[in-house]
Amino acid sequence: MIRLIGSGGANRAMEVEVKRLSKRAIGGHLPKAHRKDGQNLRYPFDSSLAWLAVRYARTPSRVVWDLFETTASRLEPLYDAIFSHISASKPTWLVDKLRFTVEVNHAHDFPASPLQVRGTVKNAIVDAASHLGLSLSLDPKHPQLVFRVEANADRTLISLDLAGRSLHRRGQRTWTSEASLKETLAAQMLILARWDPRSEALLDPMTGAGTLVLEAVGSAQGRATWPPDEQPVASNFPPFAELTLDRPDLFPGELPPLTAIEVHTPTYRSLERNIKNAELATDIRLLHGDFRDMRSDQLWPGQSPPSRGLVIVNPPYGERLEQGRGYAPELEELYVDLRDWWLELDGEWRLAILGPGRLLKSILGHQAQLDKPMKNGPLSVSLLVYSK
Ligand SMILES: C[S@@+](CC[C@H](N)C(=O)[O-])C[C@H]1O[C@@H](n2cnc3c(N)ncnc32)[C@H](O)[C@@H]1O
Known part of the structure; x- marks a missing residue:
């Protein structure tokens, strides 16, 4: 099985994204996904699908190949199960002289410490490889x-x-700002908000270091998520070692206008550098200032405003909220101003906003087209999508 692991509740966005990528890149029939829970999505093993997901998918935090499962609940039977499985199946991924590491997760109710589990798994792998005449060495760094x-x-x-x-x-x-979104969460927001890059402009009025706009370009153009000088570890072993490593954009082409606003000067400088570093094949219009001062003639000077678009935003939540002490009055004022500013934009603009759900709904109304609880790090927030 191939498994995509995401943050809590990421399954829907991961499934939509895999469908879109695979339709474009590998065609054919995509096997039905099994939703194990809210954040684990499984597909029957397919090397092209796995390779596509690991190189292009923006919504998952990990892509793993589930090798086998055992009910062994003590260290010795665990060693035996791993040793027997590897030595009997002679797996294709077991290549002589590879350096390996073992990472242990969720060992809370296993009756041994993560360190003991790690040692046992490591020994079983080394011994099984040696039984097959292969030598593996432990190298957690590389x-x-x-x-x-x-x-x-x-x-x-x-x-x-x-x-x-x-x-x-x-x-x-x-360069990140203190409140930067994780890229995977930004990618999920774009998918859940159903941004259509063929017909909708995009506008982030509180851009921070630029995660949402950068993810928007990456997902619209189907850019690989890997820089050219880095490769997924899977490129070291079959069947992935044989698969091509070129990085064409899956959805090349023109994008609609993309605009990013940021008021805080050092953060704006980081945003500028991040956009430059990303070497995008498209322009993002950067505006330094308060979104409240920006109307159509500043946003799109000398041209007519886009007729349709998505305002997508991850506003400040306020320190008090982050410390669990409720909302600051100035936060409410900022959200009210944001609502009024969005409503006054010329054209058919939708709004997708990630933040404190109760407060946002009290300001924006309860008729959201999407109201999805999400986690932003430790904070419980909602993604709300509205049409005018
Ligand atoms: C939560 S952060 C956004 C983080 C961003 N999504 C990222 O991943 O980097 C909110 C940003 O809004 C900016 N901001 C706050 N009030 C603003 C305003 N009135 N106009 C423009 N930007 C504002 C802050 O400076 C901050 O960088």
Whole structure:
């Protein structure tokens, strides 16, 4: 099985994204996804699908290949199960002289410490490889093979992490602001808001370091999420080593106007650098200032405003909220101003906003087209989508 792992509730966005990518890149019939829970999406193993997901998908945090499961709940039977499975199946991914590491997750109810589980899995892998006449060495710093172990009291799942690291890093956004969104969450927002880059302009009035606009370009053009000098670890072993590594954009072409506004000067400078670093094949219009001072003639000087678009925004939530102490009055004022500003934009603009759901709904109304609870790091927030 191939499994996409996302943040809580990411399944819907991950499934929509995989459908879109696979339709374009590998055609044919996409097997039905199994939703294991809100954040684990599984497909029957298919190397092209796995390779596509690990290189292009923007919504998952990890893409793993589930190798096998065992009910062994103590260390010795765990060792035996892994040793027997590997030595009997002679897996294709087991290549002589590879450097590997083992990462253990969710070992809370397994009756041994994560460190003990890690040692046992490592020994079983080395011994099974040696039994097959192959030698593997442990190298947590520069691994070519990354095993992921999910050890629970009733079942332990052994997988290969195909990227070898968390996928939220895109290698391009060097400068972050304190309140930056994770790239994977920004990508989920764009999908859940159903942004249509063929017909809708995009406008982020509180851009921060630029995550939403950068993800918008990446997803609209189907850019690989890897910088040219870095490759997923899966490129070290079959069947992925044989698959091509070129990085064409999957959806090349013109994009509608993209506009980003940021008021805080140091953050604006970071935004400028991030956009420059990303070497985009399209322009993003950057505006330094308060969105409240910007009307159509500043937003699109000398040209007629786009007739349709999406305002997408991750506004400040306020320190008090982040500390669990409720809302500051100035936050309410900012959200009211944002609502009025959006309503006054010329044209058919939708609004997608991620923030404190109760407060936002009290200002924007309860008729949201989408009202989805999400997690932004430790904070419980809602993604709300409105039409005028
Ligand atoms: C939560 S952060 C956005 C983070 C962004 N999504 C990212 O991932 O980097 C909110 C941003 O809104 C900016 N901001 C606050 N009030 C603003 C205003 N009136 N006009 C423009 N930007 C504003 C802040 O400076 C801050 O960078």
